[in-house]
Amino acid sequence: MKNNNKLWNGNFLLLCFSNFFMFTSFYMLLPTLPVFLVEHLDGTERQVGLIIAFFTTAQIFARPLAGKWLDEIGRKKVFLYARIAFFVLMFLYLNIPGLLLFFLLRLIHGFSFGIATTASGTMAADVVPSERRAEGMGYYGAFVSLALVIGPSLGVWIMNSGNFNVLFIFCCVLGGISAFLGNLIKVDDHTQKNGGDQKRSLMEKLVEPKVIHICIVSVMIVSVYGGIVSFISLYAKELKMVEASGYFFAVYSCVLLVIRPLTGKISDKYGASFVIYPGMLLCIVGTFVLSQSNTLTIFLLSAFLISLGLGSIQPSLQALVIDAVPSERRGAAIATYLMSVDLGIAGGAFVLGTIANYIGYSGMFLSSSLFVFVGLLVYGLYQLRQVKMRKEEFLQDTKNSSAL
Numbered sequence: 001m002k003n004n005n006k007l008w009n010g011n012f013l014l015l016c017f018s019n020f021f022m023f024t025s026f027y028m029l030l031p032t033l034p035v036f037l038v039e040h041l042d043g044t045e046r047q048v049g050l051i052i053a054f055f056t057t058a059q060i061f062a063r064p065l066a067g068k069w070l071d072e073i074g075r076k077k078v079f080l081y082a083r084i085a086f087f088v089l090m091f092l093y094l095n096i097p098g099l100l101l102f103f104l105l106r107l108i109h110g111f112s113f114g115i116a117t118t119a120s121g122t123m124a125a126d127v128v129p130s131e132r133r134a135e136g137m138g139y140y141g142a143f144v145s146l147a148l149v150i151g152p153s154l155g156v157w158i159m160n161s162g163n164f165n166v167l168f169i170f171c172c173v174l175g176g177i178s179a180f181l182g183n184l185i186k187v188d189d190h191t192q193k194n195g196g197d198q199k200r201s202l203m204e205k206l207v208e209p210k211v212i213h214i215c216i217v218s219v220m221i222v223s224v225y226g227g228i229v230s231f232i233s234l235y236a237k238e239l240k241m242v243e244a245s246g247y248f249f250a251v252y253s254c255v256l257l258v259i260r261p262l263t264g265k266i267s268d269k270y271g272a273s274f275v276i277y278p279g280m281l282l283c284i285v286g287t288f289v290l291s292q293s294n295t296l297t298i299f300l301l302s303a304f305l306i307s308l309g310l311g312s313i314q315p316s317l318q319a320l321v322i323d324a325v326p327s328e329r330r331g332a333a334i335a336t337y338l339m340s341v342d343l344g345i346a347g348g349a350f351v352l353g354t355i356a357n358y359i360g361y362s363g364m365f366l367s368s369s370l371f372v373f374v375g376l377l378v379y380g381l382y383q384l385r386q387v388k389m390r391k392e393e394f395l396q397d398t399k400n401s402s403a404l
Contacts (some may be wrong), residue, residue, distance in 0.1 A: 007136050011127045011185050018181040019120050020143040022086060025174040026113065027151025032159045032167060040164065041099050054103055055110035060342045062114030064206035067335025069115075070122050071328055075187050079123055082116035083182045087175035093168040114338075121334045125322040126187055131268065133322060134275075138264025138315035145257040149250075208333040211321045213382040215340035218317055220375030222341050224283060224368045225310060226348025228252075235361040236299070244299050251303040259311035264319070272316040273383060279316075280379070282309030283372045291366035 033051055037043035069078045089109045096102050121140075128136030158167045233245040267275040286305030293299040318337060325333040348371070356364040 007129060007132050007139070009127065011187060012124070012136065012140075014181050014185045015120060015123055015127060016140055016143040018083070018178045018185070019117075019140070020147050021174045021181070022083065022116065022120075022178040023144050023147035024151045024154070025086075025090065025171040025178070027147055028155030028158070028167065028171055028174075030155070031152045032155045032164070035159065036164050037099075037102070041096075041102060043099060047099065050103060051106055054106045055113070056342060056346055058107045058110030059114035059117075060339055060346075062111045063118055063335040063339040063342070064332070066115040066118035067122075067208070067332035068206055070119055070331025070335075075119065075123050075126065075331070076185070078115065079119035079185075080179070080182055082112050082119055083175075083179040085112040086116050087172065087179045090168060090172040090175045093171075094165055118331070118335045118338055120182075121318075121338060122331045123185065123187055125318075125330050125334060126327070127185075130323075132265075134267035134272065134315045134319035135261060135264035137318045137322075138260035138262070141260045141315055141318075142257050145253055145260065149253045149257065206332065206335075207339075208325055208329060208336045210324045211333050211336050213378065213385075214317055214320050214324070215336055217375045217379045217382070218314075218337060218340040219344040219347065220371045220378065221280070221283065221310065221313055221317075222344025223348025223351070223371045224287060224306065226345035227352035227364065227368050228306070229345065230349040230353060231356060231361055231364065235365070238361055239293060239299070241296055241299060244296055247296070247300060248303045251300050252307040255304055255307035256311045259308055260315050263312040264315040267316040267319065272320050275312050275316045276379060277376070279309045279312030280372050280376045282306070282312070284309075284369045287365050287369040287372070291362045291364075 034048040037048055037051060066078065066082075086109070089105065089112060092105050096105065124137060124140045125133070128140070155167060158170055228248075232248055236242060236245040236248070263275045263279070282305050286302050286307075286309055289298060289305060290302035293302060318334075321333050321337045322330060348368070352364050352368055355367055359367070
């Protein structure tokens with residue numbers, strides 16, 4: 001692949017649109033599958049929760065394997081096979097006979113989705129110019145945000161206008177378009193050569209140790225989002241603003257769509273810390289405002305602030321992950337990072353849910369700011385460590401030059 005500074009090249013556009021269609025298909029099913037389970041398969045509320053649990057669990061287990069395969073087998077093959085699997089599995093939702101097969105399908109579908117998203121994230125890192133990495137990852141993420149804006153509403157509209165088979169067929173078509181566009185992408189495979197990866201332990205092949213500190217920061221930050229996704233509707237109901245949760249996500253998604261590319265560009269120009277520190281402070285302020293909400297205006301202001309913070313942080317963290325490893329280890333690095341996002345959402349929902357049982361939703365959202373504060377401390381320590389390492393490298397280079 002040619003190394004130039006052009007961001008909007010054909011490969012990047014194809015990848016972004018391929019991802020957009022796959023994520024739109026995914027987001028169309030989020031609000032509609034629970035209804036399908038209850039109305040057509042006679043499922044219970046507890047089983048509705050298992051829909052997300054099965055899918056997310058499979059996704060988490062798929063990440064490290066996907067990273068290993070991407071680095072050893074090659075980007076394009078893994079990417080395309082996962083996209084095709086995602087497309088084919090959509091057909092199986094049509095006339096599915098019972099609950100057991102439904103949950104098995106969700107498990108397999110989650111596994112394919114985990115591989116597909118890890119592959120696309122790794123390929124995005126490959127096709128984006130290194131000088132514009134955070135900006136590029138910001139635009140890449142913006143296409144996912146656009147799918148989040150469109151997908152759920154489109155899914156509910158089709159469900160209410162026709163029947164579930166129409167919905168599943170439409171999702172199949174989007175999955176097929178995603179696979180077709182993905183097949184057109186031309187990338188260089190940065191695979192391991194000459195047994196360079198043989199000295200690594202199995203755990204090191206699956207998880208990239210160099211990005212652990214960044215991923216701890218990611219877990220802390222994303223846990224806030226996990227709490228919001230799980231409990232914002234219940235909090236809005238408690239505040240007697242039932243429809244406010246829909247407005248919250250509308251504001252959140254629109255801000256995310258705009259802010260990711262802008263802060264990515266700033267990060268590339270001035271450094272990741274220039275964006276990450278203010279982003280964390282915005283998250284802390286946003287969660288405080290959310291915990292004190294008593295009007296719709298304040299409620300939506302919190303959505304704006306939190307989205308501004310998270311949207312600023314995530315592209316820069318992802319760029320740091322990519323820059324921390326050589327190209328042939330990007331698959332494992334991206335997989336490790338995305339696994340931290342999954343764990344942050346799931347862990348945040350669980351821990352904050354437990355807290356809510358004792359101090360209520362307002363106290364829970366206030367306490368979520370502590371997660372961000374911990375992330376702030378970990379990131380600060382990480383930066384101090386990086387400065388120390390660069391100083392030692394400089395002194396060593398100076399010493400070597402003097403010896404010559």
